[in-house]
Amino acid sequence: MIQLKDVSYVRLGSPDLEQAEQFATTCLGLQIAGSGKADLYLRSDARAHTLCYTEGDPRRQTVGFEVEDEASLQDAASTLDALGHAVHAGTAEEAERRKVKSFIGFRDPTGNHIELVVRPERSGRRYFASRDAGITGFSHVGLNSTDPARDELFWTQVCNARVSDRIGDIPLMRVNAIHHTIALVRAPQAGIQHINHQVESSDDVLRSYYFLNDKRVPIVFGPGRHPTSGARFLYFSGPDGMIFEYSVGVDEIEDEATHRPRQFGFEPASFCMWGSRPAGMALPST
Ligand SMILES: O=C/C=C/C(C(=O)O)=C(/O)C(=O)O
Ligand SMILES: [Fe+2]
Numbered sequence: 001m002i003q004l005k006d007v008s009y010v011r012l013g014s015p016d017l018e019q020a021e022q023f024a025t026t027c028l029g030l031q032i033a034g035s036g037k038a039d040l041y042l043r044s045d046a047r048a049h050t051l052c053y054t055e056g057d058p059r060r061q062t063v064g065f066e067v068e069d070e071a072s073l074q075d076a077a078s079t080l081d082a083l084g085h086a087v088h089a090g091t092a093e094e095a096e097r098r099k100v101k102s103f104i105g106f107r108d109p110t111g112n113h114i115e116l117v118v119r120p121e122r123s124g125r126r127y128f129a130s131r132d133a134g135i136t137g138f139s140h141v142g143l144n145s146t147d148p149a150r151d152e153l154f155w156t157q158v159c160n161a162r163v164s165d166r167i168g169d170i171p172l173m174r175v176n177a178i179h180h181t182i183a184l185v186r187a188p189q190a191g192i193q194h195i196n197h198q199v200e201s202s203d204d205v206l207r208s209y210y211f212l213n214d215k216r217v218p219i220v221f222g223p224g225r226h227p228t229s230g231a232r233f234l235y236f237s238g239p240d241g242m243i244f245e246y247s248v249g250v251d252e253i254e255d256e257a258t259h260r261p262r263q264f265g266f267e268p269a270s271f272c273m274w275g276s277r278p279a280g281m282a283l284p285s286t
Contacts, residue, residue: 142184152171
C-alpha cells in the first residue's frame, strides 16, 4: 500500500505569471520564495514552497504528496505499474524544480496528475506573509473525480487514505490525523477543484471576506461553516478560475481505530451549517 504522509505542493500552469504573482501576493497572502525560468515559487508555511505557478496551459495541474523515503517511492512505482498506471520517474532536473530529492508522476483513475515526492525541502526562514491573511499553512486539496466511488477505492485501497466523512458519494479523506487532505468532487473531467490554506482564526476568515470583496475578488462560497470538519471557511476564485479556500478549525480524528465515517445527505446543509450556498453547484433546496 502506498503510504502518503501529507500533501506537499500544488503546481499550476498559468499563461500569465505576472497576474498569478499579483493575486498570490496581494490577495491570497503567500510569500514569494523565488522564481525560475518559467516557475514562480510561493510559500505558506515552513516548507520551501507549497505552490508553484509554471508558465503554460492552466489545465496542467499537479498535486504532490510526500512519502517516507526512497524505498517507499520505489514500492509505490511498482504498485502503480502493476495496476497499469503509466509511471514517470522524475529526472534530477525535474526534482530540483520541485525542490525535492526525488519523485514519480502518474495519473489517478480520473486522470489527475499526481506526484509522489521524497524529502521536500523546508526553509530555514519562517514564512513571512505578503499580506496579513493569517495563513498558517497549505492543508488540503479538492480533486475532481469522474467517478467518486471508483476513485475512493483507489485512494483508500491502493493508497492509505481513510474516509473521515461522506457527503452523498463525495468522500473527505485523511492521510494523517487531520480530518481531510483530499476531498473528491464529482466533475466531468480531471482537475484541482480547490486549494485550501488554513488560517489562524475565524476573524481572519471574516477579515478576508471584506478585504477580498473590496478587491473585487469573486467570493464563491461562504463565509460559512462545514458540518463535516467543523471548519469556518471562505472560498474565492483566483487566476485561471482556480478556487482557493481559507479555513480554520478543521477537526482532527482522535481515535484512528474507532472512527467511522459519517454519512451526510447531498444537500445544502451538509456543505454549510450557516446557510451559505456554493455558487454554481446544483443542490436540492432544503
Ligand atoms: O462542502 C463540503 C466541504 C467540506 C470540507 C470540510 O469539511 O472542511 C472541505 O473543506 C472540503 O471539502 O474541502
Ligand atoms: Fe476544503
